[in-house]
Amino acid sequence: MKGWPNEPDMENDVIIAEGNAASAAGNPISDVIFDFGNVLVYWDPAAVMISRYSEESIERFLDNDISGFYDANDRLDGGDSCDETVAWLRETRGDHWADMFRFYCDNFVDSQTGVVPGSRKLIEDLKAVGIHTWGLSNWSAELFPIAWERHEILHSLDGKVVSGPIKLRKPGVEIYRYLLDRFGIDPIKSVFIDDKAMNIVGANEAGIRGIRFTDPYKLRALLIESGIDIPAVQ
Numbered sequence: 001m002k003g004w005p006n007e008p009d010m011e012n013d014v015i016i017a018e019g020n021a022a023s024a025a026g027n028p029i030s031d032v033i034f035d036f037g038n039v040l041v042y043w044d045p046a047a048v049m050i051s052r053y054s055e056e057s058i059e060r061f062l063d064n065d066i067s068g069f070y071d072a073n074d075r076l077d078g079g080d081s082c083d084e085t086v087a088w089l090r091e092t093r094g095d096h097w098a099d100m101f102r103f104y105c106d107n108f109v110d111s112q113t114g115v116v117p118g119s120r121k122l123i124e125d126l127k128a129v130g131i132h133t134w135g136l137s138n139w140s141a142e143l144f145p146i147a148w149e150r151h152e153i154l155h156s157l158d159g160k161v162v163s164g165p166i167k168l169r170k171p172g173v174e175i176y177r178y179l180l181d182r183f184g185i186d187p188i189k190s191v192f193i194d195d196k197a198m199n200i201v202g203a204n205e206a207g208i209r210g211i212r213f214t215d216p217y218k219l220r221a222l223l224i225e226s227g228i229d230i231p232a233v234q
Contacts, residue, residue: 002062004070010197013218015211015226021204024188029226031185032126033203034119034157035170035194036137039213041151042113045069048104057100067097076140079167082106108143112150118216120153125230126223127156135160136179136192138170138199159183170194171202180206191226193219 010016017025037043049058064070068089075085082105090098104111123133135157139147141164148154161179168175180187187207194200200210213219217233224232 002059002064004074004196004198005064006198008197008201010200010212012212012214013222015191015209015222016200016204017209018204020207021187021209024190024207024209027188029131029191029223029228030189031132031134031191032223033134033136033179033185033190033192033208034123035192035196035199035213036135036139036147036154038195039116039193040119040123040135040153041115041147043111044113045104045111047113048107048110049100051107051110052103053100061097061100067100068093069097069101072101074138074169076143077138077163078169079141079164081142082140105143109146109150112147115151115153116216118220120156122216122220122223122230123153123156126228127158129229131228132183132185133157134179134183134185135162136170136175137161138163141165170196170199171205173202173205176203176206176208180208191223 034040045062046058049061061067062069072085072089075088086098086102089101126133135154139162144162144164163169163175168178191209191211192203193211193213195213197212200212203210211219211222220233224230
């Protein structure tokens, strides 16, 4: 199975305000919170592996049931080092997958394949009309500095919380509350954008509306429909 396990079914590119977030529905938005990977910047683990491994090997490596790749990434995002994660894989999945994951960590820079189209200008437009922009990302404390150095867009946000250094990870509600408390953000006036459905569920539990992102055109339109006065696509 490719991708993170236990992803719930959820409609893409609509505002989700369920459970604890129901009272936020329809409120003006003052703060937009972005995930990083595949929302602002592309993360493509396959791009790391193609210099050493065949398409078939990469397909198997990215199948969590076979290799444990996404379970290993969860451990990184939760605060484990690459060495600790490789050792865990070696014990639980064997040398082959542990060695491949070691290669992935050592060459992580190749997974950073560029900025998601439209995201840089969206942040610029939001800030121009007084909307605060924040980052909330699951990312390894060891590997995040590679992305930070590579992507100027991440520096344009008003502030960020990254999971690895604080050992809290989405979709656990504690990391959303950590962000809200750290920056004094009102959840009722916020919206969170992520590519994973499970993380939208976590945001809703913290009282924050969420958008499961796939389409930059639809995201801009949704924010405009929610009352944010940014330029529309012509």
